[in-house]
Amino acid sequence: MKVRDIILLPDKRLRQVSKPVAKVDAAARKLVAEMFTAMYAAPGIGLAAIQLGEPKRIITLDLAKKEQPSDPRVIINPELVWESDELGTYEEGCLSIPEYYEEVERPKAVTVKYIDIDGKPQEVEATGLLATALQHEIDHLNGILFIDHISKLKRDRVIKKFTKAAKQAAKDAKRSKD
Numbered sequence: 001m002k003v004r005d006i007i008l009l010p011d012k013r014l015r016q017v018s019k020p021v022a023k024v025d026a027a028a029r030k031l032v033a034e035m036f037t038a039m040y041a042a043p044g045i046g047l048a049a050i051q052l053g054e055p056k057r058i059i060t061l062d063l064a065k066k067e068q069p070s071d072p073r074v075i076i077n078p079e080l081v082w083e084s085d086e087l088g089t090y091e092e093g094c095l096s097i098p099e100y101y102e103e104v105e106r107p108k109a110v111t112v113k114y115i116d117i118d119g120k121p122q123e124v125e126a127t128g129l130l131a132t133a134l135q136h137e138i139d140h141l142n143g144i145l146f147i148d149h150i151s152k153l154k155r156d157r158v159i160k161k162f163t164k165a166a167k168q169a170a171k172d173a174k175r176s177k178d
């Protein structure tokens with residue numbers, strides 16, 4: 001399977017609100033497989049479909065540590081039904097903003113309802129890294145990036161850096177074509 005490209009900041013598609021999946025059909029399962037391939041290749045622990053340019057409410061996760069067996073999770077049409085008042089801080093990163101990490105404060109625990117890969121309704125009560133990862137990826141489905149949760153100063157700085165890099169990459173691509 002060809003590894004699909006993960007779109008990068010400042011690609012405007014990252015700001016799109018993704019649409020619910022009406023049915024977990026063959027096309028949805030194919031997209032999930034492509035998401036895992038791209039996520040593991042990166043490598044990363046979570047991916048939202050929009051990061052492959054597909055505005056669908058699908059998330060793939062695998063929070064297993066290197067020495068642990070893989071633990072792939074598919075979260076479709078997630079709904080945040082509860083969040084704790086207590087906040088926790090994690091250093092977050094994003095495959096669409098490579099090599100940039102910043103501490104983000106979010107609710108420490110959440111309950112999320114979703115549909116699994118078999119189309120069955122599920123509910124997960126999450127704490128720790130899973131709670132953070134779920135919130136980070138659900139944000140993606142709503143066009144929100146983790147840098148929206150940090151200071152404007154830091155956000156502007158990282159957007160500027162990635163905008164400059166994207167312009168340079170476009171220039172380089174054009175030059176190699178000429």
Ligand code: NI
Pocket residue numbers: 093094095096136140
């Ligand atoms: Ni991300």
